[in-house]
Amino acid sequence: MLYQIERGQSVPTVTTLWKIATRLKTPLSAFLEEPQTEYTVTGPKEANVILGDGGKIKAYPMFTDDPVRSVETFYIEFDLGCYRSSDKHDNGVAEHIFVLRGALRLVLGDRPVEVSEGQAMTFPVPIRTSPGTGERSTTPYSIQAITEDVIMYELIQASERSYYIQSPAKIGPVRLAGQGVCLIDSGNDKDAGRKVRQILDTNGWRLTAIYNTHSNAGHIGGNRYLQGQTG
Numbered sequence: 001m002l003y004q005i006e007r008g009q010s011v012p013t014v015t016t017l018w019k020i021a022t023r024l025k026t027p028l029s030a031f032l033e034e035p036q037t038e039y040t041v042t043g044p045k046e047a048n049v050i051l052g053d054g055g056k057i058k059a060y061p062m063f064t065d066d067p068v069r070s071v072e073t074f075y076i077e078f079d080l081g082c083y084r085s086s087d088k089h090d091n092g093v094a095e096h097i098f099v100l101r102g103a104l105r106l107v108l109g110d111r112p113v114e115v116s117e118g119q120a121m122t123f124p125v126p127i128r129t130s131p132g133t134g135e136r137s138t139t140p141y142s143i144q145a146i147t148e149d150v151i152m153y154e155l156i157q158a159s160e161r162s163y164y165i166q167s168p169a170k171i172g173p174v175r176l177a178g179q180g181v182c183l184i185d186s187g188n189d190k191d192a193g194r195k196v197r198q199i200l201d202t203n204g205w206r207l208t209a210i211y212n213t214h215s216n217a218g219h220i221g222g223n224r225y226l227q228g229q230t231g
Contacts, residue, residue, distance in 0.1 A: 060074060153167055181200060182209040188221040
């Protein structure tokens with residue numbers, strides 16, 4: 001594979017380049033470095049695209065590795081439903097993700113995290129220790145595009161009394177007697193709770209209970225806000 005890449009007979013995918021960079025302990029963008037200038041204004045159209053998942057992932061290196069800050073920046077487009085699993089990183093590496101449109105689901109180790117449009121996430125790549133040898137290594141993670149052209153926080157009726165709110169982790173209002181409503185989960189944060197409250201007010205509904213399917217942040221994040229607002 002390396003021989004074919006060197007001779008221009010093969011175009012490496014983002015996964016292949018990542019594996020090579022990891023083995024060489026060098027930033028991925030080092031393969032695409034441009035001459036240094038006083039300042040740089042750039043965009044995806046000016047960058048060399050790196051493809052992944054059969055072309056469903058397009059990574060554009062915006063700023064290559066800064067030797068002082070050890071930071072590199074990518075603009076990445078994920079087609080709906082695409083999937084990427086990351087190899088383990090070097091210890092101490094941190095990721096910063098900003099979602100401009102749509103939503104992403106990340107699985108860090110075995111814990112799912114959903115990041116919606118307009119949100120940002122930062123995390124140190126988890127470091128795990130082998131119980132047998134004590135050897136330390138980073139935990140791989142996966143990333144998946146889960147929404148694209150949907151309207152976030154749109155109320156959709158599923159049956160006569162049940163609805164769901166379109167969001168990274170679906171929220172399910174169920175109408176009770178009169179104008180009473182219970183919620184199945186509450187979203188991933190205070191902002192989600194605020195949007196749910198707006199939907200309830202618009203429909204003249206009164207929240208009476210919240211039932212959480214499990215305790216992940218994406219399902220209980222709006223609890224405190226809604227409890228404070230509705231009692």
